[in-house]
Amino acid sequence: MDFLPDSGEDCRGAGETMTRRPRRNHTPAFKAKVALAALKGEKTLSELAQIFDVHPNQITTWKAQLLDSAAGVFGNGSPGAGAAPVDLKALHAKIGELTLENDFLEGALSKAGLLSAKR
Numbered sequence: 001m002d003f004l005p006d007s008g009e010d011c012r013g014a015g016e017t018m019t020r021r022p023r024r025n026h027t028p029a030f031k032a033k034v035a036l037a038a039l040k041g042e043k044t045l046s047e048l049a050q051i052f053d054v055h056p057n058q059i060t061t062w063k064a065q066l067l068d069s070a071a072g073v074f075g076n077g078s079p080g081a082g083a084a085p086v087d088l089k090a091l092h093a094k095i096g097e098l099t100l101e102n103d104f105l106e107g108a109l110s111k112a113g114l115l116s117a118k119r
Contacts, residue, residue, distance in 0.1 A: 026054075034059055035066040 034052050038045065038059050045056040052059075109115035 031062045032066065035062040038063045039066070 030052075034048065034054065037043065037048055037052075043051070045059055048059055049056045106115060
């Protein structure tokens with residue numbers, strides 16, 4: 001049995017070259033949808049890969065990422081609890097400083113005749 005064509009060429013037609021598939025960027029929502037479908041286990045990875053047109057290894061990766069970060073969804077405390085604490089004393093000091101500076105500049109401009117109308 002001879003598997004190669006007699007001419008020594010490959011199976012592509014004359015002048016044909018392989019084209020690369022453009023790199024696709026999937027949205028987080030799409031990744032979550034695919035990973036959740038894989039977690040349900042109703043279909044095999046091969047079936048899901050055909051349905052969503054992605055490689056089975058990619059589905060496995062997204063599924064693992066979903067499982068690793070799932071605990072963050074049920075994190076402790078309120079959603080704003082993770083934010084850095086705000087130093088109110090420093091903010092009030094800055095407000096006072098800026099108010100004093102604005103008042104000074106307003107007085108200087110009005111004396112120079114450059115500020116005609118009050119805001």
